[in-house]
Amino acid sequence: MCGIVGYIGKRDVAPLLLEGLQRLEYRGYDSAGIVIAGKSGGLKAVKAKGRVRELEARVPKRFAGTTGIAHTRWATHGAPSDENAHPHLDTEGKVAVVHNGIVDNASELRAKLEADGVVFASETDSEVITHLIARSQAASLEEKVREALKVVEGTYGIAVMHADFPDRIVAARNGSPVVLGIGEKEMFVASDVAALISHTRQVVTLDDGEMATLKADDFRTYTTSGTRTTATPETVEWEAASYDMGGHDTYMHKEICEQPDAVDRVLRGRIDDKFSTVHLGGLNLDAREARGIRRVKILGCGTSFHAGMIGASLIEGLARIPADSEPASEFRYRNPVVDPDTLYIAVSQSGETYDVLAAVQELKRKGARVLGVVNVVGSAIARETDGGVYVHAGPEVCVVSTKCFTNTVVAFALLALHLGRIRDLSVADGKRIIEGLRALPEQIQEILTQEEDIKKLAADYAEAKSMMFIGRVRGYPVALEASLKLKEISYIHAEAYPASELKHGPLALIEPAMPTVAIVPDDSLLEKNRAAMEEIKARSGRILAVAHREQEKADHTIVVPKNEDELDPILMGIPLQLLAYHTALALGRDIDKPRNLAKSVTVE
Numbered sequence: 001m002c003g004i005v006g007y008i009g010k011r012d013v014a015p016l017l018l019e020g021l022q023r024l025e026y027r028g029y030d031s032a033g034i035v036i037a038g039k040s041g042g043l044k045a046v047k048a049k050g051r052v053r054e055l056e057a058r059v060p061k062r063f064a065g066t067t068g069i070a071h072t073r074w075a076t077h078g079a080p081s082d083e084n085a086h087p088h089l090d091t092e093g094k095v096a097v098v099h100n101g102i103v104d105n106a107s108e109l110r111a112k113l114e115a116d117g118v119v120f121a122s123e124t125d126s127e128v129i130t131h132l133i134a135r136s137q138a139a140s141l142e143e144k145v146r147e148a149l150k151v152v153e154g155t156y157g158i159a160v161m162h163a164d165f166p167d168r169i170v171a172a173r174n175g176s177p178v179v180l181g182i183g184e185k186e187m188f189v190a191s192d193v194a195a196l197i198s199h200t201r202q203v204v205t206l207d208d209g210e211m212a213t214l215k216a217d218d219f220r221t222y223t224t225s226g227t228r229t230t231a232t233p234e235t236v237e238w239e240a241a242s243y244d245m246g247g248h249d250t251y252m253h254k255e256i257c258e259q260p261d262a263v264d265r266v267l268r269g270r271i272d273d274k275f276s277t278v279h280l281g282g283l284n285l286d287a288r289e290a291r292g293i294r295r296v297k298i299l300g301c302g303t304s305f306h307a308g309m310i311g312a313s314l315i316e317g318l319a320r321i322p323a324d325s326e327p328a329s330e331f332r333y334r335n336p337v338v339d340p341d342t343l344y345i346a347v348s349q350s351g352e353t354y355d356v357l358a359a360v361q362e363l364k365r366k367g368a369r370v371l372g373v374v375n376v377v378g379s380a381i382a383r384e385t386d387g388g389v390y391v392h393a394g395p396e397v398c399v400v401s402t403k404c405f406t407n408t409v410v411a412f413a414l415l416a417l418h419l420g421r422i423r424d425l426s427v428a429d430g431k432r433i434i435e436g437l438r439a440l441p442e443q444i445q446e447i448l449t450q451e452e453d454i455k456k457l458a459a460d461y462a463e464a465k466s467m468m469f470i471g472r473v474r475g476y477p478v479a480l481e482a483s484l485k486l487k488e489i490s491y492i493h494a495e496a497y498p499a500s501e502l503k504h505g506p507l508a509l510i511e512p513a514m515p516t517v518a519i520v521p522d523d524s525l526l527e528k529n530r531a532a533m534e535e536i537k538a539r540s541g542r543i544l545a546v547a548h549r550e551q552e553k554a555d556h557t558i559v560v561p562k563n564e565d566e567l568d569p570i571l572m573g574i575p576l577q578l579l580a581y582h583t584a585l586a587l588g589r590d591i592d593k594p595r596n597l598a599k600s601v602t603v604e
Ligand code: F6R
Pocket: 300, 301, 302, 303, 304, 305, 347, 348, 349, 350, 351, 352, 353, 356, 399, 400, 401, 402, 485, 488, 599, 600, 601
């Protein structure tokens, strides 16, 4: 997904911006570009298809300046190319714009501009913004940008420079993240704190409909209609070092291995032994309100939707409130009935996923109470919801989610315990769950020590063209998530089914070339799961079981430590992250940046 970084201050800007772009590389991109205000006036731009290092190689020796903006592009309108890379400059080379998001009415605006004689240099939707700004007759840059944005429909996070206003960068946000980094006599603008965190941890996150003017020693924020807004810088807790690989070969491996610490973080300071419950400071839901909830509806996309499925089963199990999880991308288009007694929960690692944000906005418009289970503090979804639980996984850099999935499920366990103890969950059951939660970090560590064995299994299963994942009830979301992880990074086709559904269709696929991964916890459904494995064996299918003890019917078993039944799904997913990882590694895939995928999907 596209990335923006900009700087105004006293330092040499090009190296700063290139470093910022490198820190955004994890989001996935296909081309990059940089523009600076040259010392003798005027703007100087360099662009390159491909990686940031290719852009760096093209930056001339004499490229000095102290103000600039830069971009990594993920193609939407027009193929990856030098021309389509941002920043986009107007015909006179006075205005430069970097843009994240999509201009929905780009073709209409382009046709009008072309009819007026404007010659476009790229096929992008973004370039229309540049020409609109350049053609504005307004006196200030802020007014020019405001005028241009008035006719733009769609989503944007933009940063703008103008040769006639060299003392400033103007930024604006609508549906695509923009953060300002506040330094000592220097200011940054970026689409992600990753790009600026090694320079400052003081940030201001723009709201939708907000703009900002950055000068070297000053910044101000205001709405697109010009009203001043108050913006108090917040301190980002994440360390710059959290964005480094820390001795691992990939971010995915680092993030899988970080899970014991990450789970420890989501639990820290929240457990209340006296009442066998948990404190969730930001929930904004009092006990009376919690007792009034008749239903819980969880909304998320991809991995977060799967985490929501486990969350729903935890809430239903511990708090006895009917709960389910639905892809936010589907929910928002089916004109859902919004019920005042339903608690809606939006789940998102990034807090910026457009489909989730749009679902939250639609729910709020209809008067619903919406909580967030979010990793990125201050993100759009965190700000748009009425309260919620931060999952405290730390920054997740790999495109595919691992530690955030685990921490999100743990955050749901905390929420379920909290709701349960306000309702009918007994003290004894509260204690039981707390003990289970406390055991998780060590048990995850124990699973991670099996990595070498899992690696050997992965080498074996990497030959498969297609794989089946099955699980029942609590095990089914684990199967769904494990199959998603495998297909995302190894590109092996994978299907997930409830084990109970096998004989209603998917059994037809079973043959020696289609291995099955079976989630087989030691719970009341153990015998049912064994029967499903029996059916697969009878069709000469190979089975890899994830279980609490060796499974006779399976060709291989990964044995994981037993926790409470409700919390077992958290542990059973972990070896399958490693299985996906080592399978992808054996196949030589680009693990941290799988093809066609972006870390944060801020467009529809
Ligand atoms: C898969 C993955 C995606 C995200 C999804 C939602 O590994 O990471 O499926 O879970 O795009 O993203 P967030 O959680 O940021 O809303």
